[in-house]
Amino acid sequence: MVTKLNSAELEAGGRWDLKPKAYQEMKSSLHRNLLSRIDLEKLNYLDDNHARYQIQSVIQDLVSHSNTPLSAVERERLSREVLDEVFGLGPLEPLLQDPTISDILVNTYSNVYVERGGVLEATNVVFKDNVHLMHIIDKIVSAVGRRVDESAPMVDARLPDGSRVNVIIPPLAVDGPILSIRRFGTTPLEIEDLLANHTLTPQMKVLLEGAVKARLNVVISGGTGSGKTTLLNVISRFISENERIVTVEDSAELQLKQKHVVRLECRPPNVEGRGAIHQRELVINCLRMRPDRIIVGEVRGEEALDMLQAMNTGHDGSLTTVHANSPRDAISRMETMALMANLNLPEKAVRQQIASAVDIIIQVSRLSDGSRRLTHLTEITGMDMDVVSMQEIFVFEKRGIGINGRVLGRFYSTGVMPRFVDKIRASGFSIPSNLFDMSVEV
Numbered sequence: 001m002v003t004k005l006n007s008a009e010l011e012a013g014g015r016w017d018l019k020p021k022a023y024q025e026m027k028s029s030l031h032r033n034l035l036s037r038i039d040l041e042k043l044n045y046l047d048d049n050h051a052r053y054q055i056q057s058v059i060q061d062l063v064s065h066s067n068t069p070l071s072a073v074e075r076e077r078l079s080r081e082v083l084d085e086v087f088g089l090g091p092l093e094p095l096l097q098d099p100t101i102s103d104i105l106v107n108t109y110s111n112v113y114v115e116r117g118g119v120l121e122a123t124n125v126v127f128k129d130n131v132h133l134m135h136i137i138d139k140i141v142s143a144v145g146r147r148v149d150e151s152a153p154m155v156d157a158r159l160p161d162g163s164r165v166n167v168i169i170p171p172l173a174v175d176g177p178i179l180s181i182r183r184f185g186t187t188p189l190e191i192e193d194l195l196a197n198h199t200l201t202p203q204m205k206v207l208l209e210g211a212v213k214a215r216l217n218v219v220i221s222g223g224t225g226s227g228k229t230t231l232l233n234v235i236s237r238f239i240s241e242n243e244r245i246v247t248v249e250d251s252a253e254l255q256l257k258q259k260h261v262v263r264l265e266c267r268p269p270n271v272e273g274r275g276a277i278h279q280r281e282l283v284i285n286c287l288r289m290r291p292d293r294i295i296v297g298e299v300r301g302e303e304a305l306d307m308l309q310a311m312n313t314g315h316d317g318s319l320t321t322v323h324a325n326s327p328r329d330a331i332s333r334m335e336t337m338a339l340m341a342n343l344n345l346p347e348k349a350v351r352q353q354i355a356s357a358v359d360i361i362i363q364v365s366r367l368s369d370g371s372r373r374l375t376h377l378t379e380i381t382g383m384d385m386d387v388v389s390m391q392e393i394f395v396f397e398k399r400g401i402g403i404n405g406r407v408l409g410r411f412y413s414t415g416v417m418p419r420f421v422d423k424i425r426a427s428g429f430s431i432p433s434n435l436f437d438m439s440v441e442v
Contacts, residue, residue, distance in 0.1 A: 055083060055086055055087070089136050089139060089140065090127070090132070090135075090136050091112075091125045091126065091127055091136075092104065092106075092125070092136065092181075094125070095112075095114055095123070095125065096159075096163075096181075096183075098114075100116050100117070101114045101115065101116055101183060102115050102116065102118075102182075102183050103115035103180070103181065103182055103183060103225075104179075104180070104181040104183065105120075105179075105180055105181075106127075106133065106177075106178065106179035106180070106181075107175075107178060108130060108133070108175050108176035108177065108178070109126065109127035109128070109129050109130045109132060109133040109176060109177075110126050110127070112125040112126065115370075117370055118366070118369060118370010118371065119370060130176040130177055133176070133177050133179070134169070134177055136179075137167050137169070137177060137179055140157055140159065140165055140167075140179075141155050141157045141165075141167065143157075143160070144157050144158055146268055147271075148167050148169055149169075150169075150170075150171065151271065152268070152269075153168060153169045153170070153171065153172045153173075154166075154167070154168045154169075154172065155167050155268070156250060156251040157251065158251055158252060158253065159181070161184060162184045162252070162253055162255055163181055163182060163183045163184050164181070164182040164184070164251060164253055165179070165180070165181050165182075166179075166180045167179055167180075182225075184253070184255065188233055188234075188255045188257075189230055189233070189234060190234065190237070191205055191234050191235075191237065194231070194234060197371070197372070198371070198373070198442045199227070199231075199364075199371075199372050199373060199374055200373075200374040200411075201394070201411045201438065201440050203394070203413065203435050203436075203438045204374060204377060204394050204411070206431070206432075206435060207377065207393070207394075207418075207431070207435065208235050208238070208362075208377075209235075209238045209429070210424040210427075210429040210431055211359070211360055211420065211424065212235055212236075212238035212239060212317070212319075213238055213239075213240075213424075213427060213429050214420070214423050214424040214426075214427040214429060215316045215317030215427070216316070216317065216359035216360055216420055216423070216424075217311045217316060217317065217318050217319075217357055217358050217359045217360070218235070218318075218319050218320075218358075218359065218360045218361075218362065219319075219320055219321070219322055219330060219334070219358050219360070219361045219362070220232055220319070220320070220321040220322070220361075220362045220364065221321070221322050221323075221324040221326070221327060221329070221330035221361055221362065221363050221364070222321070222323070222324070222363060222364040222365060222366075223323065223324075223325060223365065223366065224323070225366050226364045226365050226366040226372060227364050227366065227372040228298070228321040228364055229253055229254065229297065229298075229321065230372075231362065231364055231374070232254065232295070232297075232319055232320075232321055233254060233255050233256070235319070236254070236256050236258075236295065236319065237257060239258060239293055239317075241258055241259060241260070242260075243258070243260065243292035243293055243317075244260050244262070244290060244291055244292045244293070245258055245260065245261045245262070245291065245292065245293045245294075245295060246261075246262045246264065246286040246289055246291040246293070246294055246295070247261065247262070247263050247264065247294075247295045247296075247297065248264045248279055248282045248283050248286055248294070248295070248296045248297065248303075249263070249264070249265055249266070249279075249296070249297035249298070250265075250266045250279060250297065250298065250300070251265065251266070252265045252297075253297060254295065254297055256295075262286075262289065262291075264282045264285070264286060265282075266278055266279055266282065278301070278303070279296070279299075279300070279301065279303040280301065280302050280303035280306055280341075282303075283296060283303045283306045283307055283310065284306055287306075287310055287315070291315060292317070293315075293317050293318060293319070294307070294310055294315050294318045294319075295318065295319045295320065296318075296319075296320040296321075297320075297321065298320070298321045298322065298323070299320050299321070299322050299334065299337060300322075300323070300337070301337055301340055302337065302338070302340040302341040302342075303337075304322075304334050304337035304338045304340075304341075305337075305338040305341040305343070305345075305350075305353075306341075307320060308334070308338060308353045308354060308357045308358075309353070309357075311357035311358070312353060312356055312357045322334060324363075326363060326376070327361040327363050327376050327378040327390060328390070330361050330363070331351075331354055331358075331361070331380075331388050331390075334354055334358075335347065335350050335351060335354060338350045338353070338354075347386075348386055351383065351386065351387075351388050352383060354380070354388055355380055355382050355383045355388045355389075358380045359379065359380060359420055360377065360378065360379060360380070360420070361376070361378045361380065361390070362374060362376070362377055362378075363375050363376035363377075363378065365396075367398070367407040368401070368405075368407060369401075369405050369406050369407050371406070371407060373396045373407075373409075373442075374394070374396065375395065375396040376392060376394070376395055376396075377392070377393045377394040377395075378390050378391065378392055378393065379391050379393055379416075379418045379419065379420060381419060391414070391416050391418070392414045392416070393413065393414060393416060393418050393436070394411060394412070394413050394414070394438075395411070395412060395413075395414060396409055396410070396411050396442075397409050397410055397411075397412065407442075408442065409441075409442050410439055410440060410441045410442060411438070411439070411440045411442065412438060412439040412440070413435075413436045413437060413438040413439070414436075415436060415437065416436065417433075417436055418436075
């Protein structure tokens, strides 16, 4: 469902007499005049707040001498937007400062959507043209040492707050540059937030805390936007401060709070198509870095085999995520990705690696109302003939849709006592026996 935002009109400060094209032209002219008035070299020696104050005074002077009659509110808006062009990401700045927005989707320069509470909303935000949009894109990707052009028309990047950025430009994008930003809040979610949002139950929280502290290997499975990385961030809080954590990511997104964290990130190829460093090489290298825990942000290729071998060779307590629709699909995907390493391993050998390495698969899903739920907490119990066997511990059952569009359902335990409970208790963490007798309506 898509609705039209009214907030952009309020941000405009009421009625705006200039047509959008004329306003964009005026803003561009003001920006050019500003650049001719300031010394960019001297700005480098000023702190950010002082530089903003100096630039804002110049902007306000230029606006006051403009030939176009403007009200005080209109002048303030124009000054703020030009300041955003100089120090920020232009038209995207008001959206980035709105904590209720989880996704920003720019479909060419004149078509911008956001997601709030799981619902897409059209905005009145526009760029001057695709050249203006490309300028903003270049500011984003160059800040993390990446590039985007016709020879490399796709790129993953991140913002300073950790938000995930994906860019695809012509000739791959037919109508113009496409920019997608997955927001990460300035304050990362905690386990209490997930409990308040009914993403999981207190019983699930106790079991997950015990599993992480007992160094069980955990795989978080789910679709795009289901909350895999968020859940990985949350359960990583249960890792002791005394452990050395090494993270491997394609584009750094994790926000771990422990002090002893080493973050590794892949490197794209250079202009000549050389020098790329892939996740598999980083996973292999991190084994030589004396890690207590290895966290792979997302397994998506042949590095799955090296991750499984690490889990089986003394690096227990590892955490990772994988794209899949169910715990069974997650096993199939890991098997397929491990076979991509081209080591001519038989399928049964790969399945034995998975059954031996992975203790728990957590399935998270994004429901039709935008809410996220931990739908399956599944234990891997071993091999049954040629099949990896598993048993459900906790399940979320969808029961219908309420009058307000909210998904109705219940969390319940299957009554099965997982085999890894003894290992959790042996680590000194208490697991009550009645934990596996639960039913909670949502």
